[in-house]
Amino acid sequence: MNGRRNRLGARITGLIFVSWAALPGPLSAQAPPPYTRTLEGYAVPEVTLVNQEGAKVNLKAMLESGEPVIVDFIFGTCTTICPVLSAGYANLQTKLPAGSKVHLVSISIDPENDTPKVMRDYLKRYRARPGWDFFTGKREDIDKVMRAFNAYIPNKMSHFPLTNIRDPKTGKWIRIFGLMSSSEFVAECRKAGIL
């Protein structure tokens, strides 16, 4: 019983903490939400994922082909941050010049539910253009990918907003933790030399 009580206490305290952290008070309300930016050297695992068309893809080969690529982690029925991340992707696509090779990659963190059909419907909802692909796969492979990007979460409901931009020249990843405005996203792509 004690254990249960402690877990509940932690949960409630956690909620209060989360809500304080997430909702800026009146004094800080005008400031845009900060995001953090770090440079990372991820070791992308050799896993085979499935895209929205049902095609199998080797993730490492795809991400390290030398073409510009951006990776985020979302799921089809998310109620908060995924829609905003995806609105950011959709909007970025409208700003890419014709013939741009920037590949937007969304990786599902809910592989049970995100079948190719769910992913196709999701992309359609965001009016995704060619160049934005959504991937699912075996849970153990998805876990490997999340760990490789330092994005592992045991439960999808506690995930966080993360965007990773690969610098094609250095092979390094710009890790952006938090939500960006459209202008910030474009600026980050420019800094990475992919726009």
Place this chain on the structure above:
Amino acid sequence: MSGPRLKPLLKSTLKGTFAMALGLIVLAASAAGLGAAPGDKASAALAQGERMYREGLLPSGEPMQAVVSGDVPVAGTSFTCVSCHLRGGLGSWEGGIVTLATNGARLALPRYWKFPNLSPEERKDLKLQNPPARPAYTDEALAHVLRTGIDPGGRELHPIMPRYYLKDPDMALLIKYLRSLSAQLSPGVDATTIRFATVITDEVSPEDQQAMLVPMNNYVARHNQISNGFGNRMYLGVGGNEMSGSYRKLALSVWRLKGAPDTWTRQLEAYLAKEPVFALLGGISYGDWKPIHTFCESRQLPCLFPLTDLPVVSDTDWYTLYFSKGYYQEGQAAARYLHGAAESTPSRIVQVIQDGPEGRDLSAGFRETWQELGQGAPKEIRLAKGETLSPAALRSLVQQEKPTVILLWTGPGAFEAIKSLAGQPDRPGTVFMSSRLLGAKAYALPEQARTFTWLTYPYRDPKDEPSASKYADSLLAGLTERHPETRISTRTYSMIQILRQGLMDMDRNFYRDNFMDRLSMQRDQVLPDYLRLSFGPGQRYASKGCFIMQLGPGPEPRLIRKSEWVIH
């Protein structure tokens, strides 16, 4: 959050609850008066507002337009109010973001959790407010916050909240809907009790009824026993972790349906009229669940995890949470396995379907998934109810159609026919059968056929099943027979675990839609029977997995996995 602070917060929370309850009573009374003569025009306006909230579409049919994260334009067709504030309007927490309640009852109340006597100016100076205070929303203030993100307390909302471009008439429709959304508590709950019912149809054996009812009654008794010591003063986990400050006793009725399924709706209507319940729990029928499902949809009555392998498969229906898609899901798994995991996609497929709802769902699950994967319709042969597939009939089928795969959605009567295929040079590469349909007889599949006969197996691998002693606590006490093959008591146990969490998450917000929202947002569960029960907003089938299994040799064969649990 330090320890000493928690107590005053609790106190103010409880005070707030009392104030809210009073407010709700007033609001419910006034809404009841208005509701007496709704009028077509008013309900049409509400429907339009609901469409804006749920689908992001204006009355004109155009998507609502908004800007999010400062400068990212977004259309209502991508996501809309319901995506974050959920169907019941009570909001969500996910990804470090809290979206607040926007339902009618909350909007009509001021939100002063602390220091209720401060002026707005003084309030602005407070750095720590949780959640931030604001006065009650007027219609003008609501329009203002939806357009600008500035709430009536002067606070600017997080940029993740879209700022909507809405003309006055459209705005009025949305506000009207928000005012009505979860404005009155749902039926079946009063100050002391939440009422539930469970549905049992008359063909269910007494043993199977007991396998479900014993754990449910044990749970209700145990839950109610807690209040003997604490009355209604339950809060924050004292004496148990269910329902916190919203503690209610539970009452469970058994609604027995008699006679033909087309009379069930009338019977259910009569039960509900006589005794309003908040939701249905479990329930058991050997037949099609559809009449009960349809009733729940039409009355917006939640139903948690009925024990059926014949659920309604729908992308949009809302009120029944199922363990899985049942037989349909096994057919789906066979299609996905053959398409993706097998070495090469077979070209000639025949389904042999025993007449009945099981065969219908197995074959539909395969056919629809196979076609969705871009393949042609499989050839289908139907056996009459009780008809056995003879070796001669199967041979002639093989010679005529030359299938590479046969899906035999029949009972064990087909075993002799499958056995006769062994050693035939022109036999199909693979035969599929449903382990659930075969039941315990699946293990009697002739050894000669085990190398090429694969089983869809919708449960956890038995060797990975946690031993019964780990979960058979007092809930299952009193069951003289456990009948593990029916999985009735273990699935009931799982339903109860999910219900307990749902009751706690629902808190005092006893709205049926909110109950479904909270259940959908649970973390994934590892419970008996299924490898994983996975949730997500709007997801209605918790187990998405199914193994493809092969039987090992010997009289007590082992199951050998041919696939992952989830097959894409």
